[in-house]
Amino acid sequence: MEPVTLTTERLLLRSVEPADTEAVFLACQDPDVQRWTTVPSPYEREHAVSFTEQTVPDGWRNGTMCTFALLPRDSRDGGPLLGCMSVMVRSLPGTWEIGYWTAKEHRGHGYTAEAMLALARWAFTELGTERLEWRAEVGNAGSRAVAERAGFVIEGIQRSGLLNNGTRRDSWLGALVPSDLGLTSAHPYLPARA
Secondary structure (H helix, E strand, O other): OOOOOEEOOOEEEEEOOHHHHHHHHHHOOOHHHHHHOOOOOOOOHHHHHHHHHHHHHHHHHHOOEEEEEEEEOOOOOOOOOOEEEEEEEOOOOOEEEEEEEEOHHHOOOOHHHHHHHHHHHHHHHHHOOOEEEEEEEOOOHHHHHHHHHOOOEEEEEEEEEEEEOOEEEEEEEEEEOHHHHOOOOOOOOOOOOO
């Protein structure tokens, strides 16, 4: 799969590139990024190089992970890196997972929820995604608030749902389905009635 570029009212979402290495490295020095995400800790420059030069291009090429740099819409090149967001294929056909981090100085502006909605629409219409999952370690209130702002329905807690820095941790699980955004999917969805 070839990388794509998406835009929103305020954002440009394009594939992470080797030129982003330094910005990724600096953003991932934030203790909150290291605490709440699965990036290596401590986060070394070689991790950023591997991410931008190998992991991201391999994911696009294999069609298993599509990773985007979040930038201000008016900056094709050279704008500040606001964050990174990926959709990754899961084992259940039609199910993908979304993951993200936001650079500390750009939190609280609604950029991540805006990007999540754009990426979800693209995943549903272009990737054939029928269920987009979000998970975060229980206690990561910032990530949960962003997911809920983007329309994800929190479905519960997965015991031992994440492996973070060598420790299994409980995670919140949420999902978005095409009908949540007024879109159709390849298979009909029949919600359970209570």
